[in-house]
Amino acid sequence: MIKLSFHDLVHVTQGDTVADTLAKTADLAAHAEALGFTRYWIAEHHGLAGVASSATAVLIGHVAAATRTIRVGAGGIMLPNHAPLVVAEQFGTLDALYPGRIDLGLGRAPGGDGHVIRALRRTLQSGPNAFPSDVAELRNYFADDGKTGVVATPGAGAKPQIWILGSSLNGAKLAAALGLPYAFASHFAPDSLDQALKTYRREFRPSAQLAEPYVAAGLNVYAADSDEEAELIASSQQQFSVELLAGKPGELRPPVAGYRDRVGSQGVTTIDHVLRCSVAGGPAKIAAGFADFAERTKVDEIMVSSAIYDHRARRRSLEITAQVASQSIVESTGEADGGDRF
Template identity: 45%
Template sequence: MPTLSILDFAHIFDGEDVSVSFARSVELAQHAERLGYERIWYAEHHNMKSIASSAPAVLISHVGAKTNSIRLGSGGVMLPNHSPLTIAEQFGTLAGLYPNRIDLGLGRAPGTDMRTLQALRRDPRAAESFPQDVQELAGFLGDKSLIPGVEATPGKGSHVPLYILGSSLFGAQLAGMLGLPYAFASHFAPTHLEEAVKVYRERFEPSEQLAEPYVIAAVNVLAADTEEDAASQLEKARRDRVKRMVGRGHDYSDAEVEMLMNSAQGQQVLAMLKYTASGTAPQVKEYLLRFANFVEADELMLSPLSPSTAGVHRTLDIVAEQLLPDAPRNSAAETK
């Protein structure tokens, strides 16, 4: 049975203030903690009106103060946007505040568009030094800095576990070479999943952090009490995603949204949802187990697709009841 975790984008629904989004993230983490999920990660995205997780370290600290045991981390910090020392200090601080609960997932993409990249003061060539930056960061969080005379305080000796995130073979090769866990973003970039995991396992070399390969595969999920409800929610989620990514969030009529969905760009966006478990409890359970077996995943990172808070919680309830043996069995009543 794979470990189960959650990816939270801190979505901002139509008409909401970001404070509502953050309150929902706290409720989600508390709910997931009660159900027995392993961890929740927050992704660094910029200049996206519907996503409020642009500062993962700050959000992690807020959620950590309102939970007790669930692991919290970044999924991920886009390291080329930052100096390794800064990230070491941020996550060293978090590790001091919430011992043995903090993860640091690292990606090399900008997490945004080119114009916003410039606003971040990011050097477009920064991604080229990603492997060296990861090693430098590991040194700051370990016992010996790779830069003489420079130490991370807080950070040094915290040994915050590092994870390499990716959607291509580059991250797979790097994670294998450094002996780090590998998380594949198959919830939105499904193309190279199978090949990347294969490369990672073949290239893996044991490290101080990890003796054997460890694969996390992200997958979209939407579970409901009836097939009709699940299908209705999934259709709304698909339409919302196309409106957000192709239509830039503008207000469109149903006919216009249909045209967007049928466009080449719309079809490309919908193809990103290739790995999606949707339906009733048995259907979602069967899909998730089959997916985990297909990719030989040690852990599944669930990205809930429901367009409502109640729907997301119900999804987590259903998955927990099916795949987490110790999950409370009265969880469904709490969300109704």
């Protein structure tokens, strides 16, 4: 059966402090755990107004401490921003604190603009091999194979579950070549979804970590007790996406009734393009949306994302998602629960 995970950008909602936001993040993760979600991903972004996920490893520790069994990880660590040794030490520490529960998704995007890159004291390497070489170096620290000449302490011998993240064919090819699980960011960059999944599955090479392809893909989900309420709460994410693409990101705003009718043709184009992999509605509509997405992608895991202004509504959205997703996915794929494959 397809698994469910949750991807959290850690939006600061209008009227909240960062402290409020982090408390709600921990509460939502515990709620997701109780509802049977497999993992809780936390993104990395820098210099983005209204988003509090810049210190990703710290947040992972915060969420892992607030939960007991759910896997917690980075969706993802943007490796160009970090020395691989530092990542190995951070996630080696997390793996020691929460053994068997830590995921390390790796991405090649900087997670910020040129000003952010300079502020991070990093210089982006050029060429197609920069990211793959950093991934290899990081894995060598965990393996403690002597290839780096440095022992990561903590880190050597740690076993966080490593993923490759992406929104293009590059990540799909690298994940396939290394025999690693792959997560596609279709919740905000859906253009290459089908081609990337096809490439990953076609080119996959078994590894010590993974015997066969394993893929997750993002789906924006706004579930409520009625279609009308769901369409309303989805407008907060729509506002954020329109403002982000216009270069004016900010805190997550309250929902606006009829937002699509007010935002103009360019805003509607942005919503329909960026948020194309989305479903908003009551239980029946959510079930149909999950079934359609599962049938289209044949993924092993659906990575739910939902930027919802009201925390109670967000918790309710997860409840409805968990209630309807399992049945709709099984009916669509004809699968029964055969236990964990990964």
